[in-house]
Amino acid sequence: MASQAMQKALARIYLDADLREKIVAHPSVLNDLRLGQADAEQLRAFVLANRRALDRFAEMIGRKRALRLASVFPISSRLLGADTWASVCKTALSTSASRTIDEVTLCAQVMNGLDNWRDLPPFRDLVTLEALKATVARLVAPEQQMFNSSENWRPKLNRSARIARLDFSPTAISAWASAGGVDHLDREPTPVLLHKRSGTYQTVQIATLRPLLAEVLMACDGHRMANEIALDYSRGRDELASGIREALQGYLELGVLSFEQEM
Amino acid sequence: MKALPPNLMNLGVGLGFREQLRPMIATHDGEIDFYELIGDTLFDDFTLEETLRATAGRPVVCHFLAASLATAGPLDPEYLEGIKRVSRTTGCLWVSDHLAITSVFDHDIGHLTPPILDNSTLNMVADKIKRIQDVTGRIFLIENISYLFMPPGAEMSEADFLQRLCTMADCGLLLDLNNLHVNASNHDFNPYEFLMTLPLDRVLQVHIAGSAWSEDLLIDTHADPVPASVFELLGTVRARGGAGAVLLERDRNFPPDEELISELRKAREVWKSHAIGEHYSRDIDLVYPPADN
């Protein structure tokens, strides 16, 4: 029977080269996968018999992810050149292979600066600029449909969304770039929202966030109620509290947030 | 299978809509009988409207990539809602997705992977297809994928699985002839024997596409010309009552318009010359029983 544990184990094997190696060299790692004895043996035999095919498949997935990432950062990937871009993607893939991988995670790593990206400061700025371009006017909340119990829900940041922090303000970079990029550019830490609509193969959308909104979104952990969060961050100001509640609903519509509803 | 209006059994030769093909479509719409839209790209209203504008005047079918039908557990309700919404807004004739796993809980594999071909998977996928057919009011076509390996635990062959699935779910088949060609080549089996196991009258649609060698493996690239062997498979399926709709898939490495046109024409030639029974008509009367709301 195709158990959930077996499917999870297979998914990990497809994505994680280290795990494949370990299964071959140290079969005891199979104990960590929560499989029965028979399934574990079957799985090891499968890895042994398909080592090359599995490696080739992993390469294919890697290339596909790189293409998708390149579509988020078209200028940057072209400027960096195929080799550097490929190595950036490879690093991003290998650092995230054993955990949940999706484009949002990859972009978050890229935005937050992978080690080898840190050596390329102008590139970092460029990425930011591209993020800005991809963003403008993206995060306009759709027409507000009032959520029927707007206070009694517990917002939770979806797994298709992440908050990343940039070293520079995208707005400042935009001005800096249009002035020819000659002046000194001050660091100005800026939060951005990375988001992929659930169930789609579309690339990640990126939006700058006001620091307050970033804090509010980070407080959406599925435990606290929307109203509680709104009151907390508005610090007694009614208008701000209702703005926050509306924003949370907007993000719910966009699929950035999901919720645990109070019964 | 729920009776289809006869015109749907002979939809003709179509093209997979891709943004990059928009100019070609605007100029050569007369060569294309129907369009296949990637449902996953239509979850946002802007793209949906733009796509429908570009393909207006021709029938459309909707193809989805990420229902992950073979993943243990229920369908993602949000995704199902998306399928329902897209199928109704586009007025598509049918919907399709793959016999595959694309995500398992927190692991987004990001590519189609083969399912474990056992009885429990069979029952589960059949139930999910019935649910999609109920929700959309449309026939669902299940597509065969290309694979480099088969996971352990299979209790039947892929062809047997597909054949039984069609009966259990009362659905149709979207037979990807390029995937069949690629699998037969990589795993060394006879694609015609595979065809003979399938209920070819349920093959409402076929995909044709190109592949390329990467070392000793044939990869379905969707970025190369359609090989002769795929056209030969098309002739066989058509001559046995399947392939009422032939769809050319091209995702990358787009050639000059003339090249795609000549592939569409070649497909039409095979499609017409191998037809049995029904006569080919370009005046398609688009009648489809409306879905209940």
Ligand SMILES: [Fe+2]
């Ligand atoms: Fe296909």
